[in-house]
Amino acid sequence: MDKVYNQQEVENKWYKFWEDENYFKATPGDSKKPYSLLMPPPNVTGALHLGHAMQHSILDAIARFKGMQGFNVLLLPGVDHAGIQFEGTLNKLLEKEGTSKYKLGREEWLKRAWKFKEESYNSVSATWRTMGLSADWSREVFTLDPKVAKAVLTEFKTFWEQDLIYKGAYIVQWCPKDATAIEDVEVEYEERKEKLYYLKYGPFTLATARPETKFGDTAMAVNPNDKRYKNDIGKEFEIETLTGMRKMKLVGDEAIDPKFGTGVIKVTPGHSFVDYEIGKRHNLPIIHVIDKTGRLTEIAGKYAGMKVAEAREAMLPELREKGILVKEEEYTHTVPVCERCKTVVEPIISEEWFVSMQPLAQKALKRIGEVSFAPKNYQKIISDWIKNIHDWCISRPLWWGYQIPVWYCLSCNPTHQVANKSSRGVIISQNKPTENCSSCGKQDWVQDEQLLDTWFSSGLWPMATLGWPENTVEFEKYFPWDFEISAGEIKYLWIARMIMLSLHFTDQIPFKNMFFHGMIRDLQGRKFSKSLGNGIDPNELREQWGTDALRMALFSYSAPGRDGRANKQTMDERAKNFRNFGTKLWNIGRFIIDMKSNVILNEVKEIDSSTTLRSAQNDNDKQILEKLNKTIKEVTKNLETFNLHLATETLYEFIWHEFADKYIESTKNRREQAQPVLEHVFRTCLELLHPFMPFITEELWQKIPHQGKSIMAAAWPE
RNA sequence: GGACUCGUAGCUCAGUGGUAGAGCGCUUCGUUCACAUCGAAGAGGUCAGAGGUUCGAUACCUCUCGAGUCCACCA
Numbered sequence: 001m002d003k004v005y006n007q008q009e010v011e012n013k014w015y016k017f018w019e020d021e022n023y024f025k026a027t028p029g030d031s032k033k034p035y036s037l038l039m040p041p042p043n044v045t046g047a048l049h050l051g052h053a054m055q056h057s058i059l060d061a062i063a064r065f066k067g068m069q070g071f072n073v074l075l076l077p078g079v080d081h082a083g084i085q086f087e088g089t090l091n092k093l094l095e096k097e098g099t100s101k102y103k104l105g106r107e108e109w110l111k112r113a114w115k116f117k118e119e120s121y122n123s124v125s126a127t128w129r130t131m132g133l134s135a136d137w138s139r140e141v142f143t144l145d146p147k148v149a150k151a152v153l154t155e156f157k158t159f160w161e162q163d164l165i166y167k168g169a170y171i172v173q174w175c176p177k178d179a180t181a182i183e184d185v186e187v188e189y190e191e192r193k194e195k196l197y198y199l200k201y202g203p204f205t206l207a208t209a210r211p212e213t214k215f216g217d218t219a220m221a222v223n224p225n226d227k228r229y230k231n232d233i234g235k236e237f238e239i240e241t242l243t244g245m246r247k248m249k250l251v252g253d254e255a256i257d258p259k260f261g262t263g264v265i266k267v268t269p270g271h272s273f274v275d276y277e278i279g280k281r282h283n284l285p286i287i288h289v290i291d292k293t294g295r296l297t298e299i300a301g302k303y304a305g306m307k308v309a310e311a312r313e314a315m316l317p318e319l320r321e322k323g324i325l326v327k328e329e330e331y332t333h334t335v336p337v338c339e340r341c342k343t344v345v346e347p348i349i350s351e352e353w354f355v356s357m358q359p360l361a362q363k364a365l366k367r368i369g370e371v372s373f374a375p376k377n378y379q380k381i382i383s384d385w386i387k388n389i390h391d392w393c394i395s396r397p398l399w400w401g402y403q404i405p406v407w408y409c410l411s412c413n414p415t416h417q418v419a420n421k422s423s424r425g426v427i428i429s430q431n432k433p434t435e436n437c438s439s440c441g442k443q444d445w446v447q448d449e450q451l452l453d454t455w456f457s458s459g460l461w462p463m464a465t466l467g468w469p470e471n472t473v474e475f476e477k478y479f480p481w482d483f484e485i486s487a488g489e490i491k492y493l494w495i496a497r498m499i500m501l502s503l504h505f506t507d508q509i510p511f512k513n514m515f516f517h518g519m520i521r522d523l524q525g526r527k528f529s530k531s532l533g534n535g536i537d538p539n540e541l542r543e544q545w546g547t548d549a550l551r552m553a554l555f556s557y558s559a560p561g562r563d564g565r566a567n568k569q570t571m572d573e574r575a576k577n578f579r580n581f582g583t584k585l586w587n588i589g590r591f592i593i594d595m596k597s598n599v600i601l602n603e604v605k606e607i608d609s610s611t612t613l614r615s616a617q618n619d620n621d622k623q624i625l626e627k628l629n630k631t632i633k634e635v636t637k638n639l640e641t642f643n644l645h646l647a648t649e650t651l652y653e654f655i656w657h658e659f660a661d662k663y664i665e666s667t668k669n670r671r672e673q674a675q676p677v678l679e680h681v682f683r684t685c686l687e688l689l690h691p692f693m694p695f696i697t698e699e700l701w702q703k704i705p706h707q708g709k710s711i712m713a714a715a716w717p718e
Numbered sequence: 719g720g721a722c723u724c725g726u727a728g729c730u731c732a733g734u735g736g737u738a739g740a741g742c743g744c745u746u747c748g749u750u751c752a753c754a755u756c757g758a759a760g761a762g763g764u765c766a767g768a769g770g771u772u773c774g775a776u777a778c779c780u781c782u783c784g785a786g787u788c789c790a791c792c793a
Contacts (some may be wrong), residue, residue, distance in 0.1 A: 170793095209793065255791085255792090256793085257793085267793095333792075384789080479783095523729090561723080562723085573729090574730075577740095586753080646732080653740085660752090
């Protein structure tokens with residue numbers, strides 16, 4: 001054996017060997033009990049980060065463990081097209097090149113998008129392999145693949161026929177920068193110090209943080225039990241709007257907090273969620289003041305065309321002059337911003353597509369208990385969200401992804417009117433329909449412009465990857481998945497949706513075990529982000545310390561649901577520790593394999609555990625075998641319960657401080673007698689360690705007496 | 719305003735109803751030894767604070783303080 005362990009060479013050699021010998025390939029046809037693991041598809045927008053590396057290492061460790069236990073393992077990989085995020089990243093790139101989405105036009109842009117997807121994908125794919133992932137590459141899926149397209153169409157069509165999809169004008173969170181509706185879950189709140197303005201509205205004074213929406217006011221509201229205003233409820237007042245006088249009613253509504261400001265608020269149903277609801281209850285008209293680019297509309301008179309923040313400043317002098325603005329107060333509140341671009345989002349009324357979630361939610365709540373969560377409390381967190389679920393806005397004005405498969409008949413439905421499946425001049429189809437319109441008999445189809453929300457397709461991930469809606473062998477064998485993993489971040493967007501969709505369409509939960517890993521943050525506890533420049537490149541760590549060492553370092557952060565803090569230095573420290581552990585293993589190997597006495601070298605060895613145990617007469621032998629047994633039990637238990645951080649700790653402690661430090665030292669003066677036990681314990685350790693450190697364990701295992709072609713196929717020690 | 723998580727050695731983190739743990743860092747010593755990518759020895763902690771349950775609490779309960787996350791239409 002070489003004196004020094006050549007990590008790079010060993011990693012390349014064995015990964016190629018495993019792939020060439022089909023060790024990663026799932027075999028749905030065989031009779032072994034299945035164990036299926038579904039890789040969450042990373043976005044095809046850039047390189048993989050430390051969190052991915054951890055997630056994939058966990059998946060791989062469990063897959064290898066289950067494989068050694070004799071299961072028929074499927075670890076299925078894939079990537080997500082990630083609509084909004086992908087377009088955002090690509091458009092930034094185009095901006096740098098001095099061009100843009102709109103300059104290129106849809107066709108050219110899409111060509112460019114596919115090229116960009118390939119580049120990103122290649123980087124992702126390369127990292128997967130170097131991390132040692134034992135995924136079945138022959139079954140890799142991209143969310144825009146034809147088989148997923150088929151599933152998405154089925155999903156849409158089924159919802160449509162079940163009357164769960166509808167189109168309508170609703171108030172939605174709108175990001176002016178991304179020019180798209182976004183969902184509640186994609187909105188973040190930032191604390192801002194702003195002003196609260198007290199404005200004269202006829203006989204009343206009211207407080208508002210948003211004077212610029214004044215042009216869209218159609219009423220005033222008070223709490224119906226507020227004695228100060230009780231007698232005025234229902235009366236109409238002439239109100240100065242800066243563009244003329246307008247009649248507004250004072251309505252009574254429970255939603256109003258009498259303690260806020262003066263107890264009176266202005267109602268702008270077109271640009272506030274609360275006001276929209278109040279408007280619905282009192283039949284108030286809606287006026288659009290803010291357009292989809294975040295500027296005021298012509299309703300705002302001379303302020304038209306200004307951005308919201310500009311307009312707010314610009315109108316203050318006039319408000320003061322006319323005696324409308326009577327008081328200003330410092331005011332700290334939270335404003336909604338887009339989680340991606342941090343732009344203040346505007347509630348805007350827009351034509352969007354929705355899925356009615358109530359029936360799905362009810363079913364999910366009944367059966368969510370069938371999913372075993374780690375940590376356990378995630379079941380409650382997700383259930384609570386599902387209990388209060390809103391309808392799902394699934395339309396997005398994008399170009400990258402699935403276009404809504406709705407076609408309008410231009411002859412009988414030129415304005416794209418549609419409420420539900422009974423609307424006329426509408427048809428659901430993936431491609432341009434070839435049939436005639438059932439209403440007017442003509443063939444003049446045009447497709448809905450918008451695209452489907454990315455999660456509409458990734459919500460089907462557990463099913464679509466196995467060929468659903470076809471009843472495939474794979475689906476039969478591997479669904480529901482035994483193991484799924486995710487960051488806590490997307491528990492609602494993705495995990496909750498997969499559970500609801502899967503139960504709705506297949507009547508089965510999508511996965512039996514749902515593991516949430518924590519998030520690795522920087523030393524101040526902030527998320528890693530490009531803008532902060534605090535990210536750590538897993539590839540850099542891997543090149544420096546080796547894949548096995550990096551994986552071990554990541555496992556030490558893998559306690560379910562626990563966040564960790566790290567920077568390059570602390571990651572280096574941990575990785576270095578496990579690189580040293582690898583060196584230790586290598587030297588144990590050299591001792592056992594190379595440093596045999598001549599007597600042993602001449603002997604023909606076969607593995608026979610009874611021989612091993614019989615020869616273990618010495619107290620040290622008995623002790624180490626006993627401790628090994630305990631270690632096997634503990635490691636197995638911790639793997640079964642997905643406590644990889646404990647499993648690795650146990651092994652580290654046993655191998656280094658029991659086996660190497662104590663037992664090996666004790667054998668130096670009775671080498672021949674101890675050799676069978678040395679080999680037995682070492683081989684068992686390598687097998688136990690293989691799920692975590694796949695490369696060095698294979699390399700060393702091949703050098704000692706063993707059965708079979710690869711440690712991947714060795715039986716898990718018992 | 720609700721819900722949750724965390725607070726343990728200088729740093730990053732495990733852990734447990736019964737004498738406080740690891741790695742890194744630090745101090746001292748040690749290279750004919752499988753291993754200096756190492757070994758031996760060591761310093762370093764009222765386990766955030768207060769109260770309660772208990773024979774016994776760092777662990778279980780309550781409160782306080784501190785850090786963080788998520789949810790919520792506060793104008």
